[in-house]
Amino acid sequence: MAPPAVVARGLTKRFGDLTAVDGIDVTVAAGETFAFLGANGAGKTSAMRMIATVSPVTDGELSVLGLDPHHDGQVIRSRLGVVPQEDNLDLELTVRENLLVYGLYHGLPRTVIAHRIDDLLAFAQLEDKADAEVDALSGGMKRRLTIARALINEPDLVILDEPTTGLDPQARHVLWDRLHELRSRGVTLLLTTHYMDEAEQLADRLVVMDHGRIIAEGSPTDLIVEHVTREVLEVRFGTARQAESSDRLVALDLPEVESVEQLAERAIVYTRDAEATLDALGDHGLVPRGHLTRRATLEDVFLRLTGRQLVD
Amino acid sequence: MSAPTTTPRSVASPLRTTPLALLGAGRAHTLMYRNFLSARTHPMVFFGGFFEPVLYLFSLGVGLGALAPDIALGDGTTVSYVQFVAPAMLASSAMNGAVTEATFNIFFKLKFGKLYDAMLATPMTPMDVAVGEIGWSQARGAAYSAGFLVIMLAMGLTSGWTWPLALLATALIGLAFGAVGMAATTFMTSWKDFDLVQLVILPMFLFSGTLYPLSVYPGWLQVVARLSPLYHGTVLVRGLVLGQVTWSMLGNVAVLVVMAAVGLVVARRRLSTLLLT
Numbered sequence: 281m282a283p284p285a286v287v288a289r290g291l292t293k294r295f296g297d298l299t300a301v302d303g304i305d306v307t308v309a310a311g312e313t314f315a316f317l318g319a320n321g322a323g324k325t326s327a328m329r330m331i332a333t334v335s336p337v338t339d340g341e342l343s344v345l346g347l348d349p350h351h352d353g354q355v356i357r358s359r360l361g362v363v364p365q366e367d368n369l370d371l372e373l374t375v376r377e378n379l380l381v382y383g384l385y386h387g388l389p390r391t392v393i394a395h396r397i398d399d400l401l402a403f404a405q406l407e408d409k410a411d412a413e414v415d416a417l418s419g420g421m422k423r424r425l426t427i428a429r430a431l432i433n434e435p436d437l438v439i440l441d442e443p444t445t446g447l448d449p450q451a452r453h454v455l456w457d458r459l460h461e462l463r464s465r466g467v468t469l470l471l472t473t474h475y476m477d478e479a480e481q482l483a484d485r486l487v488v489m490d491h492g493r494i495i496a497e498g499s500p501t502d503l504i505v506e507h508v509t510r511e512v513l514e515v516r517f518g519t520a521r522q523a524e525s526s527d528r529l530v531a532l533d534l535p536e537v538e539s540v541e542q543l544a545e546r547a548i549v550y551t552r553d554a555e556a557t558l559d560a561l562g563d564h565g566l567v568p569r570g571h572l573t574r575r576a577t578l579e580d581v582f583l584r585l586t587g588r589q590l591v592d
Numbered sequence: 593m594s595a596p597t598t599t600p601r602s603v604a605s606p607l608r609t610t611p612l613a614l615l616g617a618g619r620a621h622t623l624m625y626r627n628f629l630s631a632r633t634h635p636m637v638f639f640g641g642f643f644e645p646v647l648y649l650f651s652l653g654v655g656l657g658a659l660a661p662d663i664a665l666g667d668g669t670t671v672s673y674v675q676f677v678a679p680a681m682l683a684s685s686a687m688n689g690a691v692t693e694a695t696f697n698i699f700f701k702l703k704f705g706k707l708y709d710a711m712l713a714t715p716m717t718p719m720d721v722a723v724g725e726i727g728w729s730q731a732r733g734a735a736y737s738a739g740f741l742v743i744m745l746a747m748g749l750t751s752g753w754t755w756p757l758a759l760l761a762t763a764l765i766g767l768a769f770g771a772v773g774m775a776a777t778t779f780m781t782s783w784k785d786f787d788l789v790q791l792v793i794l795p796m797f798l799f800s801g802t803l804y805p806l807s808v809y810p811g812w813l814q815v816v817a818r819l820s821p822l823y824h825g826t827v828l829v830r831g832l833v834l835g836q837v838t839w840s841m842l843g844n845v846a847v848l849v850v851m852a853a854v855g856l857v858v859a860r861r862r863l864s865t866l867l868l869t
Contacts, residue, residue, distance in 0.1 A: 295869070334712055334868055354715045362713040368706035372630040381629065384622040385714040433714075 282310035283346035285437045285468040286331055290340035293326045293492075300326035302492035303340060310436070313459075313469040315479045317578070318489035319586060324472035325365060327489070328441050331470065332362050345436055358386060361430030361438040365445070367422045369414045375401070375425055376410045379432055386433040396432055403458065404428035420451030427458060438462065440471040444478060456481055476578035486578075490586045500578055507581045509538045511554040515561070515568035516546045525566060534560050541584075550576070616719040623711065623724025624731065641692060642736050645685035646743060652803060653677040663805060665836060671751075678749045679758070679830035680802035682740050686733040686762035687769045687822055688793070693729035694773030695789050699780055708867055718863040722856055726770040733766030734759065744833065752835015761832055765825040768848040771855025772821075778862035796822045821851055 286308040293301040301323040308314040316324040329335035331344055333353040342349055344356045370378050379400060383393035401407045404424040409417060417425065423443065430438055443459070444452040459482055463469060473479055479486050480500045488496040488503075496503055504510070517525035526547035530540050536556055541548040551557045554573035561568065657673035664670050701707040708721055737759060744750055773789075780786070800822040806814045817823055824844035831837055 332713060334709075336868065354717070357713065358715045360713070364706075364709065364713070366706065368710040370626070370630075370707060370710070371705060372634065373626070374633075377629050381622065381626045382710075382714065384625065385619065385711055385716045387619060387715060 282436075283343075284308060285310050285312070285345060286314075286470065287343045288327075288331075288340065289342075291327065291330065291337065291342050292339035293323070293330060293335065294338045299492050301330070304487075304489070304492075304494050306487060306494070308468065308470060310468055311466050313463050313471070313482055313484045315483035315486035316470075316472040316489055317474065317476070317479050317486050317582060318472070319474060322489040323492040324489055325441055326492075328439055328470070328472055332360060332439050333357055358433060359436045361427075361433065361435035363423075363426050363430045363438070363440040363443055365441040367426050369422060369426060369429070371413075371415045374411050374413055375406055375417070378414060378425060379429055382429045383432045388433065393432065396434075400428040400431055403431070403461075405454070418451075420447050420454065423447060423451065423455060424458065427455070431462075435467070437468045437470060440469065442472055442474070444473070444475065452478075476582055480578050488582060488585055495585050496581070503578065503581045504576050507584055508576045509550040509552055510576055511551055512574050512576045512580060513549040513551055513554040513557050514546050514572040514574070515549065515558075516570040517566075518569045519545065522546070525568075528564075529561065529566060532560070532564055532566075536560075548580075550580070616717055617723035619716050619720045620724035620727060623716070623721060624728045627724075627728045641685070641689045641732070642739050644688060645681040645736070645740050648684075649674070649678055649681050649740075649743070653681070665834070666838075667836060669836075671834060674747075675749050675751075675834065676805075676830075677803060678744050678747075679833040680800075680826045682737055682744065682758065682762060682833070683765055683822060683825040683829040684797050684802060685736045685740055686765040687796075687825065689733035689736045690729045690766040690770035691773045691789065691793060693732050694726065694770040695777050695780075695786060697729075698725055698774055698777045699783075699786075702777065702866070708863065712867055718860050718867070721863055722774065722860040726767065726774055726852075726856060726859070729770035729773070730763055730766035733770070734763045737762035737766075750833050750835075754832045754835050754837055758829050758832040761825070761828045764845065764848045764852070765822075765829075768821060768825075768851040768855065771852045771859060773855070775855045775858035775862065778859060778866060796820050801826050821847060824848060 284307050286306060288304055288306040290303045290305065291301060292299065292303050304323075304327065306314075306327075316327060318324045326335065330337050330342060330349070333344065333349040333356050337349065345359055347356050349356060370381065373381065376397060379397045380390075380393055383396065384390075388396075401410055404427065406421060406425060406428070409421065414422065414425065427438075427440070427443070440459075444455055447455065456478070459469060459471075463482075469482070471478075471482065483500060485497070485499050486503070487494045496507065498506065515526075515529070516522070522545060523542075526540065526542045529547055529549070530542070534551075534557055536552045538550045538552070540550070549557055558568075558571060558573065653674035657677065660673035662670040662672055663676045711721055712718065741755070741758060745755075776789070799817055800820045801817060802822070806817050806823075809817065824847040828841055828844045828848075831841055
């Protein structure tokens with residue numbers, strides 16, 4: 281067994297008075313795909329930067345690939361692939377040159393780099409663009425190139441900070457596909473995201489971060505089971521009747537209903553059986569103007585845990 | 593479980609005992625290569641820096657020089673005005689090339705291209721980045737200098753046999769100004785701050801014994817002019833180009849070496865502060 285990819289104990293990052301990461305404990309096993317979920321400013325990026333050894337640890341313990349970031353930062357970085365939140369490709373160079381110089385920054389011999397570039401261009405589906413200027417690529421292509429670049433040193437751990445933010449649905453799915461392939465090769469993936477479907481799609485395990493702390497941890501399915509019900513019924517009664525009707529809904533205290541979240545324009549009913557609940561509402565004369573029955577998602581978990589207030 | 597590797601893993605390459613490796617900048621050359629690739633596709637950027645001193649030479653040296661009397665050097669020999677001005681243009685062009693590269697280009701990479709963030713995510717260190725960029729700006733300055741020196745040779749503006757050493761002197765000037773320029777750039781927050789660069793560079797160009805000997809000034813003003821690093825560069829290059837080498841030139845060398853060292857240390861520290869937060 282390889283050592284865990286990341287072990288953090290009481291890991292803390294402070295910028296002056298601001299505590300960005302507030303004593304988190306995380307263990308990421310080798311080969312695992314692990315996600316940090318959280319709103320903007322929850323501390324995900326700060327945690328990732330410490331793990332990537334480009335940000336000094338303020339307090340607590342951290343080991344990456346079994347090594348100490350403070351003393352062995354250079355060795356750790358030689359075994360990491362980093363995909364930052366914003367693409368920082370070299371816009372003055374071509375696609376191929378971007379991969380080449382990155383391999384050189386890693387201290388790899390040119391023959392090895394040349395061999396890998398061909399593989400990576402195929403992996404990133406950029407063979408046709410090998411000699412194009414990076415500036416001319418689409419957002420999805422740039423993202424794939426950034427990922428390809430992160431793989432030039434055949435890393436043991438790949439860190440992806442919001443890998444699909446800003447991409448259109450097609451590009452997101454292509455990218456997920458690529459990440460699944462990496463996963464099946466046994467590469468450890470560590471990603472942050474605020475897309476719940478992304479975490480559900482990709483992550484074996486995840487933590488939910490809020491205000492620098494971890495507030496929940498587990499597999500996507502575990503978290504859904506633990507914090508919400510399997511099914512969800514959303515009902516709308518129209519602006520005028522909404523408040524009164526959802527009060528009545530709560531008062532009914534239906535047996536299969538676990539909890540009800542009352543919002544201005546709709547009520548979200550966490551229930552073991554959405555269809556039965558809808559029928560029961562009809563029986564009690566509470567016919568909604570519109571409804572939606574669906575499977576519970578991580579998004580429900582997330583909103584329950586972190587609340588619906590807008591975080592800025 | 594670990595990743596199946598198709599080729600043998602090459603971890604951080606073992607430290608080679610080169611002077612750069614001892615500085616902690618064993619990979620600085622990869623950044624210089626990156627800059628070379630970029631320059632190869634954008635060659636036009638280079639020409640301006642070459643023509644500037646040539647234009648000055650022909651307007652001030654040849655043009656104005658037709659009206660100016662010969663100029664007496666320290667040892668009593670006299671040279672024509674164009675002979676006096678040409679080495680100063682050589683020194684200034686080395687300064688300009690390095691300063692342009694170390695300020696505008698580095699500022700862009702630092703603030704907008706996020707290029708250094710990408711580099712520091714690899715085993716590259718801030719020292720690699722500082723040495724690589726300063727080395728490149730110095731190389732660019734040296735290329736201009738070599739071109740200009742060829743023109744001076746063709747016009748018969750050199751005397752004695754020490755003129756090839758002027759290339760080394762211009763490399764030192766480039767190193768000193770490149771290092772300080774990069775250090776200064778790390779403190780800049782917007783493009784407006786570049787007006788300050790011009791505010792320093794232009795008076796330096798005008799008052800460093802470039803266009804006339806410092807002896808035309810009263811004593812106290814001569815002392816002020818000697819504070820200008822370009823003065824020391826000019827004295828050095830002029831001495832070598834005209835075959836008038838003195839021991840005091842070691843002092844001029846020392847000033848530029850100190851400047852380069854201080855600039856390098858400050859630039860490296862500032863890169864860490866800015867990027868590794």
